[in-house]
Amino acid sequence: MILKPAISIIVPCYNAIDKIGRCFASLSNLKLEIDLYEVIFVDDRSSDGTYELIEKTLPLHSNWRAYCLESNSGSPSKPRNVGINESRGKYLYFLDCDDQVKSNSLELLYNLAEVTNADLVRSELLVDDGKSLTIMNRLRTWSPHMTTQQRRKMIISQQSTTVDSFVRRDVVVSNSIRWPEHLRMGEDTLFLSAILAHAEKIEYLAAPSYIYNRLPSMTPASTQRYGRKELSDHLEVWETAQKILAPAGVDYRNCRLSVGLRVAIESMIFKNRGDIDQSTFEKLAGFLKINRTLVSGFNYSQRIRDVVSAAQQNDYEQFACLTRPRLLIAGYDLKFISDVIPELAKHYDIRIDQWKGHAIHDEAASREHLQWAEYIWCEWLLGNAEWYSRNVRQDQKLVVRMHRMELGRAHGERLDMRNVNAIVAVSTFFFERLLERFPSIPRKKVRLIHNYVRIERYKSTWSSKRSFTLGMIGILPARKGLLKTLTILNELKKIDPRFELKIFGHRAEDIPWVLKDTQEMQYFRECSDYITQNKLDDSVHFLGHQDITCSLEKEDVGYVLSTSESDLGFPGPESFHLAIADGFAAGGVSLILSWPGAEYVWPQEIIHDSINSIVSKILYFSKCPDEHQMSSRIGLEFIKENYNYESFVQAVVNTYLEI
Structure with a gap:
């Protein structure tokens, strides 16, 4: 049982099950005596099993603890505050759950703080983008002869306000400093500003201690989108940081606004949620007008200057246009x-x-x-x-x-x-x-x-003729399997002469490259011979290129067939075959003569292993039009759920x- 460790490492967590492993590994590899530090995980009510994973890991580390909030707070601030309340260390260190701490860094930070009696130690940062490691937050002109005010100003102006502060817990507690829980963006700026304003002794470690991961992840981070809330937060942060730091001799706007505003505008462009309304825009416009002289001196690209100009001119429409990638x-x-x-x-x-x-x-x-x-x-x-x-x-x-x-x-x-x-x-x-x-x-x-599939564009009125009308959308090249569809038609007509086939798209003789291809033309001659030999001329209709969104209904097509070859060479069978979606969207059903990969795209119920199976299904539907229409509605719902344009x-x- 740890009574009073020297360092409390606080790790807020939320839906990080695919990212937290790197954090675990770095904490496990720390070069510190186990009784010198504690790790406090605070989960923000994850829904992906993150907290359960943390709990399973705790028995392996006697100095690790975990807490879970009763409900999701929406930002890492509340979990960090809970961590502060539960901490017992002399110093606090904050680590995000998808980042890492270097194995020897906490030892270096602790030793420097103890030797200098520092209230705050800032260090360098390593950024990992999956290709390389880049050092950030380096203070090249830091000097032991600098005043406290100079140190504050240098940190604010030359370092990003990342969470990796090594701070004396008494400074946080005695000054009631907490992470602002109502903010989604910029909370780290206000926390660091408050620490800087109250710290009497500030030091800098000229070495990276923290690894910030910019690696791609399938779990979106909370900072991936930027909109009305984030912009409102930034406007509040810029004003509040100015008020916090001014009594400590630091003009936040002069030191940092250039970077903060640029990052905010870049976020509006590349992470835009699209919900910045007129009211929030006008707050930004007002802020930029008040600070026009200062902002005019910022060294921005033309892209950023255009956005600033649109806001200063109160041109909301132009602003909305410019803040899109x-x-x-x-x-x-x-x-x-x-x-x-x-x-x-x-x-x-x-x-x-x-x-x-x-x-x-x-x-x-x-x-x-x-x-x-x-x-x-x-x-x-x-x-x-x-x-x-x-x-x-x-x-x-x-x-x-x-x-x-x-x-x-x-x-x-x-x-x-x-x-x-x-x-x-x-x-x-x-x-x-x-x-x-x-x-x-x-x-x-x-x-x-x-x-x-844009299903809203299709006409789909039912008619009784649909029960006996097959459709094929595109028959070129030969691999589309026209001959198989003709065979299906022939088998159906042996039982009911009302069946017919409507073919949409070009014929072989319409396409120059097909005309020049001996094998292709031989195949389509076989198809023509089959039609003639089986007396299908009056039942096969070549309709040419048409607008499928209305033609399937107009031509009473009730079945769209996908009879492509199952070639496993390259390029291979169908990749998706939109004709299948066309069939359902237009009020019919689609049936597939199995080709490799169809089972990953389409419902198993419409995939058939043989021509006879398709023939049987069509005959069943022709006798049961209610079942035919029900199957069409089910297929349409499948498309709405899986292949909608939104x-x-x-x-x-x-x-x-x-x-």
């Missing part, structure tokens, strides 16, 4: 993303770099677009992705979306993966196929974002936030 969408065929661009535009300022072919573009125009962009989305892993991967700047974020056909091309082999932040696959099966085809692409850079847009937003 600049997203460049580049590619040749944009059919799988074009109709969601209006929704993406709510989050991004968007430009399009329309390529003339898979590897053909106006390079001068692309370079101009690239100069403007902050984020780049390459639709298809083709020449566009290859070119952008070689030309993006280090400060830009490049995401490439791969569908299917790219696995049959070599562009993925020629990517400069150092400059690609993420590659998106549209299905689970093709997530793995991508990694198999291009071993140079690291798994950690691949993301899964399914295609989306989820797609949010996944794109989350991807750029994460990387």
Whole structure:
């Protein structure tokens, strides 16, 4: 039982089950006698099992304790305050649960504090972004001859206000200093300001003690979004820090506002929640007008100056436009993303770099677009992705979306993966196929974002003719399996002559490359021969390219068939096959003749192992129209839940936030 340790390490926790392991490891490796320190974990009512994991770890460490709040507070401040109340050490040290403390740092901090009788010791910081370690918070001109006021000013002006202060507990308790629990942003600034204002002896350790992790995580951090609440917090923090530090001889606005305002504006741009309303904006505008002279002297980029100017001019619409990241969408065929661009535009300022072919573009125009962009989305892993991967700047974020056909091309082999932040696959099966085809692409850079369906755009009125009308959306190339669909039609007509097939899309003879391909043309001649031999000419209707959102209903299609080949070579089978979603969205049902990966995308109930199974299902529905319609509604609900455009847009937003 530890009666009075020298150091209390306070660790607030919330939903960090995939991140806290690094923290555990660093605390386990501390080079301190076990009776010299205690570790206090305070969980903010995690919902992912973090607290349970901490409890399982406690028996391994006699000087570790844990507490769990009764309800979630929404910020690390309350857990830190609980930690202060429960602490018994002479000194306090705060560590976030997704960061690390260096093994020898607490010993160094403690020894320095004891030798100098310091109330506060600040040190350097290591930032780990997964690629390199960068030293921050270094005070190159620190001198033992500096006055206390000079030390305060240097720390505020030259260090980030990170949590890693080594502070005498008596200073905190006797001055009733606590972390401000109502703030979501900037609470560390006010806590450090209060400590600096009351500390009589301040020291600096010229060595890193704390490792701040900027590694990607699937669990979003509370600081990943910025909006009305965060901006309001920052405005309060800037005013309050000024009041706290002024009596201690430090002008916070002169020392730190330049950095604080820049970080806030960058957060508005790149982490924008989109909820900064007119009222909150006007508070910012008022603050900037009052401090116009000071702010005009800040050395900002033109991007930041434009946002400041819009606020100073009280131009809310311009401000809202400027506080969106600049997203460049580049590619040749944009059919799988074009109709969601209006929704993406709510989050991004968007430009399009329309390529003339898979590897053909106006390079001068692309370079101009690239100069403007902050984020780049390459639709298809083709020449566009290859070119952008070689030309993006280090400060830009490049995401490439791969569908299917790219696995049959070599562009993925020629990517400069150092400059690609993420590659998106549209299905689970093709997530793995991508990694198999291009071993140079690291798994950690691949993301899964399914295609989306704009179901609200489809017409879906039911008619009795739907019970006997098959549909096929796209028959090119041969792997789409037209002959199998014709076989299904033929088997159905043997039982009921009312069945017919409506085919949407180009015919083989309409496409030059198909005409030149001997194998392809041979296949489609076999299909024509099959139609003739089985007297299906009056039952097969080639309707050409049409707007599927209304044509399926207009043509009374009740069944959309997916009969693609199960080829396991590259590029392979279907990756997603949007035609299946079309069928349900338009009021029919879709049926799949099993191809590899279909089970990861679509309900098992619509996947069939044989032509006979599909024939039986269609015959059943034709006799039971109520069941047919019920199955369509179930499929539609599945699409609404899994492939809605709102989820797609949010996944794109989350991807750029994460990387």
